[in-house]
Amino acid sequence: MTKIAVTALVTALSTLAGCASITPTQTTESAYLVLDVKASPNDRNALLNDVTNAVKTHMSSARVNRGIPPATLPEKPTQFRLTNPFAGSSLGALAAASGTSTQVPVCDDSLLTISAADTGGMQYGESTSFFTCVVQYREGFQVNVYATFSEVTGGLTPQVIGATLAKQMVGGRSQFIPRAMNDVRTAVGRYGEVAIVDSYIPDSFRGAFVDSVSTVSKN
Template identity: 35%
Template structure:
């Protein structure tokens, strides 16, 4: 009988530790960073200013702030091939780079040598996530190349996760209301046109 009590106590103790581990994992504040890139080939005869304006307007719809520059092109006629962004660590080989790497921080920066338009943009949601974008537009013989490099950092867990979850739920609710309103409006328009 004592064996069964001892096994039961051991199971209860193990379950308690497992529960504490789950709670600690939930309360642990974490930061996750994901990098990605996209390359768009824009084959058009449109002039440089038109394409730059379109890229700037598209970028502006999804960010909080941007720094844009339009350097003087280093060519008289567009080259046969477009350029590409390069990822560099401006602090490579320094103590700062070693310290950052030890703390899980990436110091990579996208460079856009030879681009006709460069934009550095940020979309930040306080205490939740940060999206950093670098956009490089190169002109070439067949049109333009738009390279976009992004670094997305999202905070999860901790006490603030409660407010993040509530704001996420509210955002989903608002999107649902908009979708239902749009659907009802479309249905109402359809009904009115049938009459």
């Protein structure tokens, strides 16, 4: 190994030691966005198609389910909720003991439900889940987006070292979650006035390439 290579390696490891622990750590963070759009019922199919395309543009896989509106549209829409399908079971207890979250998003009376994922960064210890549902009510539609980002840091494998150093400089793949949310908002905005009902986007989802955190946060 040349002197230059040794120096570069030492510098990289020193930087890594200064910016993150070498203890292997898996971290999962969640974000959500709830939108209200005052759109006509006549635009339902086109709106659902555009939301689907907006999500698929950013994800490597997607499972899409489309339903029909209830016979009587509710006066107010229902917001998504998180449930634990293994609550009270031995599997749920094992998951809790291991520190694994088993909460999954659920959306009642949904016209459209998309369960999508971005696995393009798995070799670097990164993965994204992206849940979207659309509910119709008397005055329009409510769009719910719930995303999780998981990453592995620490350790001394070449992939993790490279990914950790890159994240310190330009950010990780989590920065693309707010952009995907923004594209969903743009899609529904073609059909009526859009308002952010509620949202939470972690500051860690910022990045040098994409910084859309503030644009999908409720003011």
